[in-house]
Amino acid sequence: MTSVREEIEEQRRLVQKKKIRYGLDCSLYYHRWINSRILDRLAPDPNLAVLDCGCGTGILLPTLQRRYKTTIGLDLCIYNLLEARTLDHSVPLLSGDIEQLPLAPQSFDQVICRDSLHHLPDVGLAFRRLFETLKDGGDLIIFEPIQDAYTLHLLRVMTRRCTADTYTAKEWIDAAEAAGFRIVTWFNLGYLALPLLGYPEVTQIMRHMPFRMPLAKLLVHVDNLLARLPYIRTYSWKAVFHFSKPARAM
Numbered sequence: 001m002t003s004v005r006e007e008i009e010e011q012r013r014l015v016q017k018k019k020i021r022y023g024l025d026c027s028l029y030y031h032r033w034i035n036s037r038i039l040d041r042l043a044p045d046p047n048l049a050v051l052d053c054g055c056g057t058g059i060l061l062p063t064l065q066r067r068y069k070t071t072i073g074l075d076l077c078i079y080n081l082l083e084a085r086t087l088d089h090s091v092p093l094l095s096g097d098i099e100q101l102p103l104a105p106q107s108f109d110q111v112i113c114r115d116s117l118h119h120l121p122d123v124g125l126a127f128r129r130l131f132e133t134l135k136d137g138g139d140l141i142i143f144e145p146i147q148d149a150y151t152l153h154l155l156r157v158m159t160r161r162c163t164a165d166t167y168t169a170k171e172w173i174d175a176a177e178a179a180g181f182r183i184v185t186w187f188n189l190g191y192l193a194l195p196l197l198g199y200p201e202v203t204q205i206m207r208h209m210p211f212r213m214p215l216a217k218l219l220v221h222v223d224n225l226l227a228r229l230p231y232i233r234t235y236s237w238k239a240v241f242h243f244s245k246p247a248r249a250m
Helices: 004-021 025-039 061-067 078-087 123-133 150-158 169-178 193-198 204-208 212-226
Strands: 049-053 070-075 093-095 108-114 134-145 182-189 238-244
Touching: 004 025, 004 078, 025 061, 025 108, 025 134, 025 193, 025 212, 049 061, 061 070, 061 078, 070 078, 078 093, 108 123, 123 134, 123 169, 134 169, 169 182, 169 238, 193 204, 193 212, 204 212
Parallel strands: 049 070, 049 108, 070 093, 108 134
Antiparallel strands: 134 238, 182 238
């Protein structure tokens, strides 16, 4: 089990890699496309308060800031937040642990966790803290790795990109529902484009590829097609889950 100190140190080492990940034109294009799929699940009301929980170096924050009057980013690693501050000086940032959120109960209408929950030692506790932080009737959107396809799990192990805390889609849903959430919808996301475009600091082929932007657009188009194919669509690296906190009966 990874300690808080070890996780902070790991995130500190990743900051420079994330500069490549979000700095390469074709990779940034892909991550912005991923963000659009995530943000499609949020209510568009600009008066809602939104928390980017586990915001990392801030890939979602500028878009959230444009859409919502109240946007806050939270991350365990101060090095991530320092990098996020260089990208956007206007979004309030907090350093904190998702399992011990430094926030008042029912502070937010919507919470996003983009690739952050699978790093935690106790996902169930994290869901309970997120449930407390949301207002009644609020929404939680998470984007996380899934282990539904055994062949992809083996590839993660081989590339050392897998931990014991990778869950199936059903396990993610069960953990959220145990905390009180209701599942609204979920969908597979991330096929061929994800390893090639999502992590150029690892799979470096796109960094040296001519005409990489047209190729990136083609890969995203292929991913969209794969997501529509029965059986094949279950072979995704990740998934987006939309949960809601039930509103209290009047």
